[in-house]
Amino acid sequence: MANKTVFLVAAARPNFMKIAPLQHALAATDWCTPRIIHTGQHYDANMSDAFFRDLSMPEPWCHLNVGSGSHAEQTGRVMIEFEKVCMETRPDAVVVAGDVNSTVACALVCAKLWIPVVHLEAGLRSNDRRMPEEVNRVLTDRISDLLWTPSPDGDENLLAEGVPAHQIERIGNIMLDSYELLKDKIGASDARRRFGVDGQHYGVVTMHRPSNVDDQTTLRRIVDQLVRVSARVPLVFAVHPRTRKNLEAFGLWPVLEDAGAITLCDPLSYIEFMNLVSGARLVLSDSGGVQEETTYLGIPCLTVRDNTERPITLTEGTNRLLTPNQIESAVDDVLSADASDTVRRPELWDGKTAGRAATSLARLLGA
Numbered sequence: 001m002a003n004k005t006v007f008l009v010a011a012a013r014p015n016f017m018k019i020a021p022l023q024h025a026l027a028a029t030d031w032c033t034p035r036i037i038h039t040g041q042h043y044d045a046n047m048s049d050a051f052f053r054d055l056s057m058p059e060p061w062c063h064l065n066v067g068s069g070s071h072a073e074q075t076g077r078v079m080i081e082f083e084k085v086c087m088e089t090r091p092d093a094v095v096v097a098g099d100v101n102s103t104v105a106c107a108l109v110c111a112k113l114w115i116p117v118v119h120l121e122a123g124l125r126s127n128d129r130r131m132p133e134e135v136n137r138v139l140t141d142r143i144s145d146l147l148w149t150p151s152p153d154g155d156e157n158l159l160a161e162g163v164p165a166h167q168i169e170r171i172g173n174i175m176l177d178s179y180e181l182l183k184d185k186i187g188a189s190d191a192r193r194r195f196g197v198d199g200q201h202y203g204v205v206t207m208h209r210p211s212n213v214d215d216q217t218t219l220r221r222i223v224d225q226l227v228r229v230s231a232r233v234p235l236v237f238a239v240h241p242r243t244r245k246n247l248e249a250f251g252l253w254p255v256l257e258d259a260g261a262i263t264l265c266d267p268l269s270y271i272e273f274m275n276l277v278s279g280a281r282l283v284l285s286d287s288g289g290v291q292e293e294t295t296y297l298g299i300p301c302l303t304v305r306d307n308t309e310r311p312i313t314l315t316e317g318t319n320r321l322l323t324p325n326q327i328e329s330a331v332d333d334v335l336s337a338d339a340s341d342t343v344r345r346p347e348l349w350d351g352k353t354a355g356r357a358a359t360s361l362a363r364l365l366g367a
């Protein structure tokens with residue numbers, strides 16, 4: 001059988017747990033050589049290397065080292081470097097994941113070079129164009145050849161935008177394959193013990209959206225609410241580099257440090273983070289992926305955003321949207337409700353998505 005070369009673009013933290021299961025599934029076939037291209041959008045050891053290690057991913061076949069910059073700089077640099085790689089080694093197909101700047105940059109390069117491009121996690125829409133990720137999603141979907149959606153709303157959004165049905169394939173939520181692959185290691189991790197919360201009620205916090213952390217007034221409001229919440233439930237806050245920079249610049253870091261019941265730490269590896277989340281009473285976040293992981297695990301998720309591109313986590317999951325001012329009362333609601341032990345999971349969020357993706361890719365490439 002002809003061997004097909006497929007580039008898998010990995011760029012930023014939320015991509016790694018989506019690309020890893022696909023890499024493993026494709027490497028196990030006799031028709032495909034998957035090659036990981038790391039754009040370098042995330043480059044800190046704890047934003048990148050730790051994930052490669054936890055997810056047992058091979059070293060990237062190629063590293064573009066683009067680093068940080070403005071949106072145009074970052075997107076442009078990825079395009080310039082990725083085009084060189086594609087012209088030197090023309091792949092049979094390229095898979096891009098999620099909605100980060102590198103996703104749209106690589107998809108655009110492929111579209112111009114007539115290389116088939118597949119979007120993993122297609123069709124999600126917040127309908128909020130002020131979010132850079134929404135622009136990335138809309139553009140990537142428009143120029144991709146095959147659109148792998150995680151949930152029915154994805155299909156509906158794409159059909160409503162005029163995408164032909166034959167380009168859309170619902171494969172499920174691949175990120176949860178990573179959870180299933182690593183479940184035993186996640187259970188065995190000592191993160192909860194290390195943070196002194198094992199067997200206790202505690203909350204996990206992550207916050208990194210520009211809309212929450214770049215504006216001083218908003219970030220101060222969030223910090224005030226977290227301090228108040230921590231009097232009721234201890235919090236572990238894994239701080240993204242962007243957030244840390246702003247907390248320090250706005251003089252808010254000491255406020256969190258002095259709160260007593262808030263433990264601040266650097267971003268955690270996948271296994272450590274999921275160990276913490278899976279034992280938490282609640283999670284407070286503005287992340288995309290965390291909304292899905294908490295739904296999968298049946299853990300209440302309070303999402304500090306006006307909207308979500310993952311509405312299924314509201315209708316079939318444990319997610320709730322709120323403003324910064326509503327954090328304290330929402331936490332009260334969660335703490336006063338019974339901890340539910342019934343977990344409902346959206347269809348095809350079953351840990352078997354990578355296999356469906358590999359089959360779909362084989363069909364696309366006639367392999």
Ligand code: UD1
Nearest residue numbers: 012013014041042043044047068069100101132133241242
């Ligand atoms: C990016 C994605 C966002 C995703 C998030 C997860 C875009 C538009 N945004 O946002 O969708 O939810 O990743 O983390 O692609 N930095 C470091 N070390 C790193 C990476 C970043 O210090 O390894 C700092 C830099 O100062 C950088 C800033 O964080 O300027 C922001 O990084 P960037 O990749 O531009 O966006 P994120 O906020 O991480």
